Amino acid sequence: MKQTGNTILVTGGGSGIGEALAQRFHDNGNTVIVAGRRKEALERACEGRADMHAITLDIESAAGVADFAERLLAAHPALNVIVNNAGIMRFEALDQSRDLTDAEATVTTNLLGPIRLTNALIDHLVARPDAAIVNVTSGLAFVPLVTTPTYNATKAAMHSYTVSMREVLKGRVEVIELAPPAVQTGLTPGQESRPGYLPLEAFIDEVMALFAREPTPREILVERVGFLRRAEAEGRFDDTLRTLNEMAAKAHEG
Structure with a gap:
């Protein structure tokens, strides 16, 4: 992925990763558009940066995504990179009947949202030089946290979707997966300072160093996420599943 001179869309760009x-x-010298529901948060993210722009996006609405894509391309026809980052993470109990509102919202936001947005922009991207799609998944796509089952499932689905997309778009659009570990952000209550989670700035430092490699890795994996990403290939999936969930339980307690 080219490092400067891009016009980049980042969904969920008002907070966190x-x-x-x-x-x-x-x-790094790119024009950047941040998109999300909360206009005030988007505008705060842009403060002091002349080439950052905010556009509201309702990622849960099919009509909203289509309308957003039209507004985006009208305002920024040079767009050549999209970062599908917007997502939600909800805790769910699988051992009892429950209201599925959280599960359904998670599927809509984390899976249908990026599929719909990429579909709305793909004809434009395949015609642009130096085009790239970055899909933000999670280490939990590879080893699940049992308290967030739908989140894990959507990220696993996006990993698979990204593999297919990479093959289909080979030679036309670069397709990159960014799979974070547990990072100190506001994704879940209290996560900004949760012990054992990777500080956001340290995570971003490592991510940007990986993006700067030539060629750009097809998977952006900071060192800490390798524990999850390679668990099955290294024959330690069951041990990693147990260790991950024990660590998460202790982090929530402490």
Whole structure:
């Protein structure tokens, strides 16, 4: 992926990983558009950065995604990179009947959202030079946290979707997967300071160094996420599943 001179869309760009990525991409000499539901948060993310722009997006709405794509391309026809980062993570209990509102919202936001947005922009991207799609998944796509089952499933699905997309678009659009470990962000309550989670700035530093490699890796994997990404290939899936969930339980307690 070209490092400077891009026009980059980052969804979920008003906070957390999305905001940090957007600001680093901007500071590397790119025009960046941040998108999300909360206009105020998007505008705060852009403060002091002349080539950062905010556009509201309702990622849960098919009509909203289509409308957003039209507005985006009208305002920024040079767009050549999209970062599908917007996502939600909800805790769910599988051992009892429950209201499925959280599960359904997670599927819509984390899976249908990026599929719909990429579909709305793909004809434009295949015609652009130096085009790239970055899909943000999770280490939990490879080893699940049992308290967030739908989140894990959507990220596993996006990993598979990304593999297919990479093959189909080979030679036309670069397709990159970014799979974070547990990072100190506001994704879940209290996560910003949860012990054992990777500090956001340290995570972004490592991510940007990986993006700068030539060629750009097809999977952006910071060192800490290798514990999950390679668990099955290294024959330690069951041990990793147990260890991950024990660690998560202790982090929530402490």
